[in-house]
């Protein structure tokens with residue numbers, strides 16, 4: 001996979017301020033998971049519920065076509081207006097959201113459909129109900145099961161990629177990030193309050209955490225950075241094309257090789273001396 | 275009874291330090307005596323250690339270091355360390371991380387937050403790991419993730435069951451995305467071990483939280499927990515800050531998780547080794 005910014009002008013030329021990237025990633029009015037689904041797929045049908053407890057509106061999923069190819073799409077959804085945001089818990093999922101995602105991934109595996117996940121969350125929800133229903137277990141099960149899912153998985157980060165709540169949809173063959181998205185082990189606010197006992201030092205924390213697409217590309221945690229454009233039609237068309245080509249290439253691999261490569265992708269991550 | 279002599283010393287590069295550092299124990303207090311936070315009784319540290327770190331009055335379980343934990347569950351002289359020379363780096367050049375690693379190594383006398391290896395438990399061979407709260411609160415960075423991954427890979431090759439004792443504050447923020455990726459890496463190794471038909475038993479001890487709870491801690495075939503242990507994805511302080519609401523008493527304890535169906539059994543420490551031995555034997559041939 002090529003690692004290049006050369007296809008677009010705003011990246012690569014000079015270093016960007018990580019805090020600006022964070023603000024862009026969180027900007028109100030930015031497209032959400034459902035916007036991406038509507039613009040990338042045709043014939044999309046949403047499928048609800050985890051079959052165990054509830055339907056979590058913070059994660060949407062279903063089947064649709066990507067340039068003709070049937071795929072499963074699973075996305076965090078933050079919502080646009082305030083009431084929808086509240087209903088969708090600002091894209092912070094409960095265990096049932098992750099369990100719905102896993103159910104749909106298993107369904108995709110059965111029919112050998114590729115899975116596109118769209119990540120945009122501040123993190124998995126921290127609350128009484130979430131804990132009582134096994135938030136940790138729900139994420140852990142996704143990590144385990146996704147690693148050996150015998151169908152292609154691609155994760156696309158479109159805004160915030162917050163910690164375990166993001167990773168639970170991102171144990172993928174490839175991870176792509178939009179130009180204005182972030183991916184981090186902890187929120188910069190959380191990091192700042194631990195490091196400097198001052199949640200206001202977000203700007204400094206952003207720089208320390210290396211959460212921008214260009215940093216993560218350099219660290220080997222993502223495969224591609226996707227340029228954004230004010231020409232939304234052109235942007236979606238390019239994305240459809242790139243995704244479709246990648247899925248066809250991944251579909252041509254035998255399943256054991258696909259899974260082996262996926263494990264190999266994560267296996268090499270980490271820095272230590274011996 | 276915890277016998278120090280049974281265990282090979284770590285090849286920690288910091289051996290040969292000042293005597294006060296050598297005897298430092300992160301969990302059972304170093305002082306001559308201590309007040310039990312459970313029942314407020316004054317306890318002699320020596321008695322506490324003799325009693326496996328359990329308060330003789332109220333049964334409160336004090337934290338054990340990784341080495342004390344392995345001494346507790348492994349047969350005498352049976353522990354053989356694996357990958358003990360792995361040491362952390364500072365890949366992001368994160369402010370203060372280098373200094374923090376240095377003090378953690380001095381204080382814990384360990385290279386990192388987990389010990390891995392092979393041992394016998396009541397005669398049954400198994401791969402074991404024990405995390406150490408004394409090393410940056412058992413947080414998971416590259417080394418913890420790598421050692422646990424290698425343990426599962428080797429256990430898969432050698433067809434060994436795995437017994438793992440967890441204690442962790444969660445992710446190691448200072449290693450950024452690499453810390454997060456360890457969750458996926460370890461989970462993948464657990465999955466391959468599991469798909470090979472091998473047994474994995476986890477023992478959740480106080481506290482097991484964050485990224486460790488959301489990965490290998492909860493992935494055991496059988497999940498045991500120590501009495502009173504805090505087991506959570508988001509710790510109580512995080513939830514109280516987020517919701518501005520006090521949590522009910524006993525929330526996120528081992529007993530709470532048992533009631534909610536997330537652990538198989540709460541096992542007091544003085545029965546832990548026998549329980550593990552029994553479970554391991556139940557997964558071998560018919561007798």
Ligand SMILES: [Zn+2]
Pocket residue numbers: 310311312313314315329330331332333334
């Ligand atoms: Zn007591």
